[in-house]
Amino acid sequence: MEAMNCGIIVxxxxxxxxxxxxxxxxxGDPYANETPAQRDARMQWWREAxxxxxIHWGVYAVPAGTYDGKKIPxxxxxxxxxxxxxxxxxxxxxxEFNPVKYDPASWAALAKEAGMRYMVITSKHHDGFTLxxxxxxxxxxxxxxxxNQDLIAPLAEAARSQGLKFGLYYSQAQDWVHPGGAKAGYKxxxxxxxxxxxxxxxxxxxVAAPQVREILTRYHPDVLWWDTPHLMTxxxxxxxxxxxxxxxxxxxxNRLGGGYKGDTETPEQHIPATGFPGRDWETCMTMxxxxxxxxxxxxxxxxxxxxxxLVDIVSKGGNYLLNVGPTAEGEIPPESIKLLKxxxxxxxxxxxxxxxxxxxxxxxxxxxxxTVKPADNDTILYFHVLDWPTDxxxxxxGLTNAVKSAELLxxxxxxxxxxxxxGPVLTLPATAPDPTCSTIKLIVAGxxxxxxxx
Numbered sequence: 001m002e003a004m005n006c007g008i009i010v011x012x013x014x015x016x017x018x019x020x021x022x023x024x025x026x027x028g029d030p031y032a033n034e035t036p037a038q039r040d041a042r043m044q045w046w047r048e049a050x051x052x053x054x055i056h057w058g059v060y061a062v063p064a065g066t067y068d069g070k071k072i073p074x075x076x077x078x079x080x081x082x083x084x085x086x087x088x089x090x091x092x093x094x095x096e097f098n099p100v101k102y103d104p105a106s107w108a109a110l111a112k113e114a115g116m117r118y119m120v121i122t123s124k125h126h127d128g129f130t131l132x133x134x135x136x137x138x139x140x141x142x143x144x145x146x147x148n149q150d151l152i153a154p155l156a157e158a159a160r161s162q163g164l165k166f167g168l169y170y171s172q173a174q175d176w177v178h179p180g181g182a183k184a185g186y187k188x189x190x191x192x193x194x195x196x197x198x199x200x201x202x203x204x205x206x207v208a209a210p211q212v213r214e215i216l217t218r219y220h221p222d223v224l225w226w227d228t229p230h231l232m233t234x235x236x237x238x239x240x241x242x243x244x245x246x247x248x249x250x251x252x253x254n255r256l257g258g259g260y261k262g263d264t265e266t267p268e269q270h271i272p273a274t275g276f277p278g279r280d281w282e283t284c285m286t287m288x289x290x291x292x293x294x295x296x297x298x299x300x301x302x303x304x305x306x307x308x309x310l311v312d313i314v315s316k317g318g319n320y321l322l323n324v325g326p327t328a329e330g331e332i333p334p335e336s337i338k339l340l341k342x343x344x345x346x347x348x349x350x351x352x353x354x355x356x357x358x359x360x361x362x363x364x365x366x367x368x369x370x371t372v373k374p375a376d377n378d379t380i381l382y383f384h385v386l387d388w389p390t391d392x393x394x395x396x397x398g399l400t401n402a403v404k405s406a407e408l409l410x411x412x413x414x415x416x417x418x419x420x421x422x423g424p425v426l427t428l429p430a431t432a433p434d435p436t437c438s439t440i441k442l443i444v445a446g447x448x449x450x451x452x453x454x
Contacts, residue, residue: 026234026259028242042249043263043280045165046223048356049117050314051347053340054169054284054323055107056122056291057151059129061328062093065294076325077292080127080176081184087177087195094129094144099330102151107332108158114340115347117355119159120167120225120321123152123215125292128177128207132218136210139177156219167223168215172240173230173257178207182230200231209239216246224250229257253282264319271309275316275359282319285309287336293325300335303342304436310343310354311384311437315369317359349410350439353382361448367394368437372448378404379448383440388432394440396423398451401444409439 026032031039060077067083074082080090111119124130130140131151141147152168159166175181176191179198183191188200215221224244229237237258244250254262265281275281287306288297306322313320324336347354357371367387373380379401385394403424406415410433418425424442432438 026238026241028238028240029260030241030245031263043251046118046251046264046319047280049165050319050354050357051114051116051310052118052120052165052167052282052319052321053111053114053116054120054291054321055326056125056169056293056323057131057326058122058125058292059090059093059097059127059145059328060125061293061326062096064328065290065296071296075292076290076294076297077122077125077127079292084192086193090127091139091144091177094139095146097141097145097328098147099151099326099328102326102330104151104155104158105161107155108162108164110332110337110340111159111164112162114344115351115354116164116322118165118167118223119155120169120223121152121155122169122171124170124175124211126171126174126176126228128171128175128181130211132215134211134214136207136214137178152215152219156221165222166219167225167251168219168221169225169227170212170215171227172204172208172212173232174228175203175207178203181207182228182232184228184230188231201236204236204239209243212240212243213246216243216250220247221250224252226253226255226257226262229255232257234258234260267318271312271316271318275318277317280319281317282321283309283313284321284323286323286325287339291323291325293327293333298335300339303339303346306339306343307346307436308386311369311371311386314354314357315360315371315384346434346436349434350384350437353384353409353439353441357382361450362397363450363452365397375443377446379444379446381442381444381448382409383442385432385438385440386436388438389428392428392430394426394428395420396426396442399423399444400449400451401446404443404445406440406442408433409441410434415440 056077060079063079065072065076067085072079072083123132128139133142133150134140141151156166173182176183180200180203189197237256237260241260251263253264253266263280265276265279267283269285271283287301288299290297310320324332326332353371357373360370362370368383368385371382403417406417406426416427
């Protein structure tokens with residue numbers, strides 16, 4: 001991952017978000033002739049899931065943010081580029097990548113406990129190191145590290161045993177070790193080390209395409225998460241896009257490049273003000289300031305921020321992909337575990353207001369967010385109250401539907417409702433059930449009808 005502050009990458013991603021619908025007709029697109037109904041069926045699980053775990057794990061967890069005794073600024077997985085580490089010196093770190101504490105079953109169980117419905121792990125990041133065995137390169141977990149085991153297969157099995165969908169991140173363009181791989185800020189074929197020089201097209205043909213074929217046929221991921229499409233022209237991207245048919249029904253994002261729009265928009269580290277109307281989208285975020293593990297990054301987001309992010313994203317029609325960065329020994333940081341378990345406790349009470357819901361019909365709610373779920377001829381409105389009123393009343397602005405019932409999700413206590421010109425007024429307990437975010441379940445007759453009060 002990258003914070004998207006590189007002009008080259010930003011330009012590539014912005015171009016992707018403005019491609020016309022005709023981009024679906026590009027050669028190699030497995031969904032070029034997909035009907036809207038077929039697309040809805042394929043995307044259904046993802047749209048209902050709402051919450052997933054991102055995992056950034058690789059050799060960069062060994063230096064953990066430090067090179068030659070110096071703390072390297074920026075995100076941990078970019079340390080090779082940021083510090084301009086020579087290829088041979090970086091590859092030496094793999095000898096210390098020995099995840100003896102790796103427990104894929106506990107990782108999947110943690111994701112499930114947190115209320116997540118899918119997992120996406122970096123099969124190969126920009127340093128080119130794969131967490132799976134590959135015939136395309138010796139720079140992999142079997143040949144280059146003492147680990148000597150496929151790290152992807154057991155996690156895929158563990159995730160699916162928990163009822164979770166399983167996805168793979170693959171850096172298709174940037175590769176800082178293999179000759180010819182793209183490097184942000186560098187021209188094609190160039191780098192900071194002569195060992196990196198080579199043909200980008202040869203890299204695509206001999207490394208990227210064979211490895212994508214391997215992961216699709218071996219693990220059959222439900223999601224393929226491309227990243228940073230530097231130098232990816234349409235003919236280059238086509239070589240990878242056409243491989244997606246090897247995993248029928250797979251969902252892929254908008255970062256392949258070459259004009260391929262993909263299925264999902266991918267705002268990174270921010271929540272778009274109005275979402276992406278007409279497009280599926282997923283905000284990915286870190287729990288501290290890095291994706292890959294950094295030993296000294298302790299700037300953990302508070303639980304309140306994680307829950308607020310979740311309800312904000314879902315109220316705008318998006319999914320929340322929340323990252324963990326395991327250590328070189330294979331441990332998820334304890335701070336991440338604690339926070340995820342606390343999110344899970346909130347989800348046990350409020351999960352029905354997240355899963356399978358749609359974006360808010362309200363233009364603005366000063367006191368919180370809203371998610372929506374159809375229910376036969378009625379509509380369920382879930383109000384996530386972030387600012388609990390001190391006067392014991394809450395007005396739902398502009399709602400004109402008849403209210404059939406109102407209750408708190410926590411405990412199910414019914415709430416009284418009175419009509420007003422401004423909208424239904426709910427009488428609430430003096431104290432919020434949850435100090436961060438309490439949810440009110442309101443069932444109204446018909447589809448939501450909201451008048452403009454301005």
